[in-house]
Amino acid sequence: MNPPRHPGARSAGRRRIARPSRRAEARAQRLMPGELAWYATGRFYLDNDNRLADFGYFLHLSGIDAPLFDGAQSDTTAHFTFAARPFEAGSVVNGALSLGLDPVGEFSVYLQREPAAxxxxxxxxxxxxxxxxxxxxxxxxxxxxxxxxxxxxxxxLASNVFSAWLLESRAFEFGGRRYDLAQILGAGVTQFGTAAATSAPVPAGYKLAVPFTGSALALGPK
Known part of the structure; x- marks a missing residue:
């Protein structure tokens, strides 16, 4: 004879495991201060009016749990890209050191659902x-x-380091999940960059195109 079952046993067996709330998911995505935020690569372009701007894509974005590329990793398959507002840079020479002085400026992050960069x-x-x-x-x-x-x-070889405040962000859906870079990065990032010594092929309208890579750390909560 089978032993009697507790009245709640049947319903307990069918009980579904609760999914974490959006608030809990956002908390899990949030980076600690000094934690790796991204790896990016791009090019500094000097246009015919002597204005500089950097454009490129992300090799890694912490917190994004989905492939960042539509195929092999390259500029033409990247879902996440960035573009800076053009600016005019100053310069100082100190012996074998050539120093570029970039003013305060902005750059934006883009989601390309159909890569087109x-x-x-x-x-x-x-x-x-x-x-x-x-x-x-x-x-x-x-x-x-x-x-x-x-x-x-x-x-x-060329290098630089800068910090950037996050001015604004917009929540987005990607790979079946919802993200917001403000919840991941917090106040912003500090990025360390390394650039090549020679130019890559230069497109029309530009005089120089210097490849670089950047590694950024999250600043943490505001």
């Missing part, structure tokens, strides 16, 4: 849905190390 067309990185805009907090000093003496000097 290409380094052959810098403006294409600003297509899609604008999901966040950040502003550099102050002057950015980029350092290019050169070798040689006098006119024979040639660049070896």
């Amino acid at each position: 290409s380094f052959d067309d810098p403006a294409s990185f600003a297509l899609g849905e604008c999901i966040a805009t950040l502003r550099r907090t102050g002057l950015v000093v980029g350092t290019t190390v050169e070798q040689g003496i006098g006119p024979a000097q040639t660049p070896l």
Whole structure:
């Protein structure tokens, strides 16, 4: 004879495991201060009016639990891109160091559900849905190390570091989940960048296209 079952046993057996709330999911996505926020790569473009701007895409965005590319990783398959507002940079020379002085400026992050960006067309990185805009907090000093003496000097490597406040963000759906970069990044990021010493192929309307990579850390809650 089977033993009697507790009246609530049947309903308990059918009880579904509760899914975490959106607030709990957002809390789980939030990065700690100093935690890796993203890896990005792009190019600095100098146009014919001597204005600089950087355009590119994200190799990794912390908190996004879905493939960031539609196929192999490249500029033409990236779902998440960025584009800066053009600016005019100053310069200082100190021996074998050439210093670029970038003013306060803004850049935006875009979601391209159908990837359409290409380094052959810098403006294409600003297509899609604008999901966040950040502003550099102050002057950015980029350092290019050169070798040689006098006119024979040639660049070896360039680097910079800057912090940027998150000005605004918009929630978005991607890969079946809902995200908001404000909930992930908090106040913004600090990015460390490394640039090549030589130009990549230059599209029409520009004089220079320098490849770079950037690694950013989250600033944490506001």
